[in-house]
Amino acid sequence: MKAFVCPSCSVEVWFDSLACEHCATAIAYDLVADEFVALTSPCRNRESAERCNWQATADGRWCASCSLDVHDAAHELRRPFQLAKRRSLRQLARHGIEPGRRRPDLRFDLRASTPEAPVVTGHQDGLITLDTAEAEPSELESVRTALGEPYRTPLGHVRHELGHWWWATAIDDEIDRAAFRRQFGDERADYAAALESHYNSPDDGSWRDDHVSFYAASHPWEDFAESFAHVLHIDDTYETAAVRNVVEPAGIGDFEHLYARWVPFTLTLNEINRSMGTPDPYPFAVAPPAVDKFTTVAGSFPGSRANRDRR
Ligand SMILES: [Zn+2]
Ligand SMILES: [Zn+2]
Numbered sequence: 001m002k003a004f005v006c007p008s009c010s011v012e013v014w015f016d017s018l019a020c021e022h023c024a025t026a027i028a029y030d031l032v033a034d035e036f037v038a039l040t041s042p043c044r045n046r047e048s049a050e051r052c053n054w055q056a057t058a059d060g061r062w063c064a065s066c067s068l069d070v071h072d073a074a075h076e077l078r079r080p081f082q083l084a085k086r087r088s089l090r091q092l093a094r095h096g097i098e099p100g101r102r103r104p105d106l107r108f109d110l111r112a113s114t115p116e117a118p119v120v121t122g123h124q125d126g127l128i129t130l131d132t133a134e135a136e137p138s139e140l141e142s143v144r145t146a147l148g149e150p151y152r153t154p155l156g157h158v159r160h161e162l163g164h165w166w167w168a169t170a171i172d173d174e175i176d177r178a179a180f181r182r183q184f185g186d187e188r189a190d191y192a193a194a195l196e197s198h199y200n201s202p203d204d205g206s207w208r209d210d211h212v213s214f215y216a217a218s219h220p221w222e223d224f225a226e227s228f229a230h231v232l233h234i235d236d237t238y239e240t241a242a243v244r245n246v247v248e249p250a251g252i253g254d255f256e257h258l259y260a261r262w263v264p265f266t267l268t269l270n271e272i273n274r275s276m277g278t279p280d281p282y283p284f285a286v287a288p289p290a291v292d293k294f295t296t297v298a299g300s301f302p303g304s305r306a307n308r309d310r311r
């Protein structure tokens with residue numbers, strides 16, 4: 001993430017800031033300019049429990065992120081998911097992905113599971129459903145432990161589900177289908193049967209040879225979504241380190257160059273956390289075939305240099 005500054009006094013502000021902590025100017029994020037501006041047209045969700053800090057789009061009361069929600073029942077539990085969504089949509093915009101210009105239409109259904117009405121996180125024809133009950137840390141941790149996952153966050157969910165949408169909109173366009181099948185497998189494999197088999201199989205670790213996660217090995221679509229989320233994790237985290245002069249700048253346009261710098265950086269990142277007694281933020285060791293999948297995902301982004309070079 002870029003380091004943003006207050007439009008009034010130039011002191012640093014954060015991606016979720018509503019006002020400058022130094023001069024108290026009310027501020028809002030402008031997606032087109034990728035910077036903070038003095039607040040002129042607040043998103044309607046600014047005054048809700050979700051505290052959205054984006055400017056409304058020119059033609060509406062909502063911002064480019066909140067306008068993708070299928071219902072506007074603002075809720076405290078949706079706030080971390082809304083922030084994760086804004087963070088990820090900023091990334092897509094930077095890489096030339098404009099949801100409004102693509103089909104299927106990208107929409108979000110953010111709701112919390114209850115015992116009477118469980119919500120299943122997933123993607124269907126552009127509609128991303130997210131169970132916001134996982135905004136509760138205890139709920140998130142109990143699901144994470146039950147599934148044996150090393151990493152589970154609202155941000156990870158948003159990026160994973162966006163990966164399914166990106167596949168649906170980019171396959172046969174930015175992504176060659178035959179090349180996809182050679183690398184990720186044949187997506188015509190029965191999806192429901194694949195997931196059932198996944199949840200009934202013990203984790204024997206064999207997925208580590210060519211997948212980023214156990215879940216990625218369940219079906220080619222999940223492999224792509226997991227790889228997509230991972231590319232966005234790398235892109236965001238490395239950008240944050242680069243703008244703060246911790247690492248040399250490198251972008252996903254030359255993914256192999258970026259990845260060669262990313263790996264030593266993750267060791268540093270984990271060691272810093274161990275110095276504070278906190279868990280490794282990057283609990284992954286990725287085998288070369290899985291890294292090649294990241295390169296394919298990064299190359300599918302319209303704004304990436306790898307993609308331009310191929311044309
Ligand atoms: Zn200021
Ligand atoms: Zn908004």
Ligand SMILES: [Zn+2]
Nearest residue numbers: 160164222225
């Ligand atoms: Zn998925």
